[in-house]
Amino acid sequence: MRRSLAFAVTAALWILPVIPAHAAATPLLVVTLTLNGAVVFANPEGSSSPRLTDEELKGFGTKLMGCWRIAASAVKSLNTEPIEIMAMLNADGSRAGPIGDMTPSPKNNPAVDALHDSAIRSVKRCIPVDLPSAKHDRWKVILVRFAPFERQAQSGSTVVEREVYVRSPTWRNVTEAVTLELGERLTGCWRRSAAKAELDKLPRISMQFQLKQDGNVAKEPVFYDDDPTSPSKNAPKGAARDNAIKRAKAAIYRCAPYSFLPKSTFTHWQTIIADF
Known part of the structure; x- marks a missing residue:
C-alpha cells in the first residue's frame, strides 16, 4: 500500500x-x-x-x-x-x-x-x-x-509500517546498536514471509526463542503470553493467530544464524522475546 x-x-x-x-x-x-x-x-x-x-x-x-x-x-x-x-x-x-x-x-x-x-x-x-x-x-x-493523533497536518491517510521489537528477560550488557540491528533484521525477515497486505491483517503477537552461542536457534520458537502487557493477550485463538505464529517462526528461522550477536554476552541474549 x-x-x-x-x-x-x-x-x-x-x-x-x-x-x-x-x-x-x-x-x-x-x-x-x-x-x-x-x-x-x-x-x-x-x-x-x-x-x-x-x-x-x-x-x-x-x-x-x-x-x-x-x-x-x-x-x-x-x-x-x-x-x-x-x-x-x-x-x-x-x-x-x-x-x-x-x-x-x-x-x-x-x-x-x-x-x-x-x-x-x-x-x-x-x-x-x-x-x-x-x-x-x-x-x-x-x-x-x-504525536500520532495530533491533527496538525492536512487530511490524508498515512500507513505507518509495523516493525519487530525485541527484548529479553536477561537483556543486560547488550549495546543499543546490537538491539537495533536485531530488531531490523527480524523485521526484514518477517516482511519476506508474506505479502504486506496479508501481514497487516495478522494479529500482533509475542514469540520467545532461545539461541545457541553460534547464533543458531536452539529450540523451536514458542508463542509468548506470560507478560500481561504482551500483544499476545489481544490475539484470540483461531486461524489468524495460528497464521501469525507461523509467519513469526518463519522469520526467526530465516534470520538465523544471528552470528553478529557478541559471544562475550551470550548469557544476556540467549533468550529473546520478539513482538511481531
Whole structure:
C-alpha cells in the first residue's frame, strides 16, 4: 500500500512549539509526525544563514515519515503523550552526539518503552540527513515529535509500517546498536514471509526463542503470553493467530544464524522475546 503523505510547513510568524525545559539546546527544526503527515517548523531566529526553502523542509519531513515505523507492542500506546527526540547534527548530516529522548517514560510499562524505542530507531534510521551544509546553522539541532493523533497536518491517510521489537528477560550488557540491528533484521525477515497486505491483517503477537552461542536457534520458537502487557493477550485463538505464529517462526528461522550477536554476552541474549 502506498503512503499518502500530507505536509504543512509553518510560517515564520507562527509560535515556536513548546520545548522541554531540560532540553540541552533550542532546536532549529521541529518536526511533528502524525498519522496524517508531517508538520515542519523552522525557527526563524538565531542565525544569519539563508533560510531553508519550503521544498527543503518538505523533503526533510518526507524522509522522516519514511523512517517512522511502530513496534507491534507499541500500538496500544499510540494515544500516549507525544514522544520528543532531540538530535544534534554535523554539517555533513551525521550525528554530532547522542540522540536524546526528551520525554520521561513511565516505569514498568513495556508498551510505552516500545514506543520510545521505535521513535529513537526512526530518528537513527534517517541519519545522516540530507540538508544543505551551507545552511547548517538552520538545522544543526532538531527535535522530532512523535504525536500520532495530533491533527496538525492536512487530511490524508498515512500507513505507518509495523516493525519487530525485541527484548529479553536477561537483556543486560547488550549495546543499543546490537538491539537495533536485531530488531531490523527480524523485521526484514518477517516482511519476506508474506505479502504486506496479508501481514497487516495478522494479529500482533509475542514469540520467545532461545539461541545457541553460534547464533543458531536452539529450540523451536514458542508463542509468548506470560507478560500481561504482551500483544499476545489481544490475539484470540483461531486461524489468524495460528497464521501469525507461523509467519513469526518463519522469520526467526530465516534470520538465523544471528552470528553478529557478541559471544562475550551470550548469557544476556540467549533468550529473546520478539513482538511481531
